[in-house]
Amino acid sequence: MPPSPEEQVQFLLKVQRLLGEGLFSATYKYALLMALADLSVEIGDDSGSSLDIDAERIAEKFIEYYWRQTLPFLGSVVLRQNAGKAPVVVRLLLQIRNKYGDSLASAQRDSIAWRALARQIAANIRAMPLRYLQNVGRERIPFLYDPPQGIAPKTIRLYPGVAFCLRRFHGLIAELVQAGWTKWVRQQNLSFIGESADLHEFLFGATRATLLPLQVPLRELQRNLCFYCQKPLRQADVDHFVPWALYPLDLGHNFVLAHKECNSAKRDLLASEEHLSTWVERNRSHGEELGNEFDRLGVIHNLGSTTRIAHWAYSSASVASGLTWQARETLVPLRGEWLMLLH
Numbered sequence: 001m002p003p004s005p006e007e008q009v010q011f012l013l014k015v016q017r018l019l020g021e022g023l024f025s026a027t028y029k030y031a032l033l034m035a036l037a038d039l040s041v042e043i044g045d046d047s048g049s050s051l052d053i054d055a056e057r058i059a060e061k062f063i064e065y066y067w068r069q070t071l072p073f074l075g076s077v078v079l080r081q082n083a084g085k086a087p088v089v090v091r092l093l094l095q096i097r098n099k100y101g102d103s104l105a106s107a108q109r110d111s112i113a114w115r116a117l118a119r120q121i122a123a124n125i126r127a128m129p130l131r132y133l134q135n136v137g138r139e140r141i142p143f144l145y146d147p148p149q150g151i152a153p154k155t156i157r158l159y160p161g162v163a164f165c166l167r168r169f170h171g172l173i174a175e176l177v178q179a180g181w182t183k184w185v186r187q188q189n190l191s192f193i194g195e196s197a198d199l200h201e202f203l204f205g206a207t208r209a210t211l212l213p214l215q216v217p218l219r220e221l222q223r224n225l226c227f228y229c230q231k232p233l234r235q236a237d238v239d240h241f242v243p244w245a246l247y248p249l250d251l252g253h254n255f256v257l258a259h260k261e262c263n264s265a266k267r268d269l270l271a272s273e274e275h276l277s278t279w280v281e282r283n284r285s286h287g288e289e290l291g292n293e294f295d296r297l298g299v300i301h302n303l304g305s306t307t308r309i310a311h312w313a314y315s316s317a318s319v320a321s322g323l324t325w326q327a328r329e330t331l332v333p334l335r336g337e338w339l340m341l342l343h
């Protein structure tokens with residue numbers, strides 16, 4: 001059973017308390033809350049039931065978040081993510097990233113080393129943030145999962161209703177977490193980054209530079225036509241089909257090639273069901289061949305996850321009676337076809 005509206009409000013109030021009053025000696029708690037929300041989207045559903053989450057899955061999310069954050073800021077210094085010495089995940093990533101030429105996809109492909117890294121980080125997450133996340137001041141507010149007595153188990157079970165709320169309010173929670181995380185990092189690094197630098201973009205913005213190599217295979221597949229308006233392309237943008245602002249989905253199959261004009265008219269909106277149908281069909285017919293291209297280019301991909309995240313995005317828009325983008329200034333409501341397309 002999904003939680004009642006009253007229970008959903010209570011849940012949000014607790015998230016707000018956690019972020020507002022919790023003591024944060026490092027950015028780990030932000031990362032953990034973000035990981036629980038993201039994984040609820042990626043592996044949970046809207047039934048309201050409990051959800052088991054593996055600490056190693058959480059660790060992989062940590063690697064994803066901190067990978068970009070351990071690049072030198074403005075080319076000079078790696079930002080502090082802890083009041084004391086650098087947290088384990090930061091130290092481990094700094095040790096290994098050179099080996100993979102800064103490419104997360106290459107690191108993932110080295111599967112034995114990747115698993116060992118995830119295991120090591122998972123152990124750290126079980127000993128620290130999973131244990132303390134729900135402590136607010138001297139109080140404990142267990143509303144996400146049973147707080148472990150000592151080191152957390154390898155798999156935690158989110159209480160019934162939690163995955164539902166984390167999915168339903170993902171956008172809101174992501175904004176709260178990112179704002180808190182950014183503020184924390186700014187305060188800890190104030191001496192050299194100052195007030196003005198665009199820290200939020202560095203920590204959480206879309207990674208546009210890595211999208212350039214995708215131009216060639218996408219252009220070929222789309223026969224040099226814009227994905228949305230089907231007119232010939234000259235200069236083109238690689239577009240996140242499920243918008244980055246809705247979910248930071250950088251997996252290969254989420255990308256399409258479009259006119260700059262079409263891309264900017266679409267903004268942060270979901271594409272209409274007509275476009276969705278084209279996208280689903282493209283991934284069905286050419287998903288595998290695209291996957292091989294992505295491997296060659298060092299772009300991470302997982303068609304299953306991509307489709308699940310798209311399902312969540314359209315389902316959220318449908319619940320909110322949101323409009324989708326068709327062309328230029330034209331927005332259209334959902335008619336329910338997405339449910340068939342993304343089953």
Ligand SMILES: [Zn+2]
Binds near residue numbers: 228229259
């Ligand atoms: Zn176009």
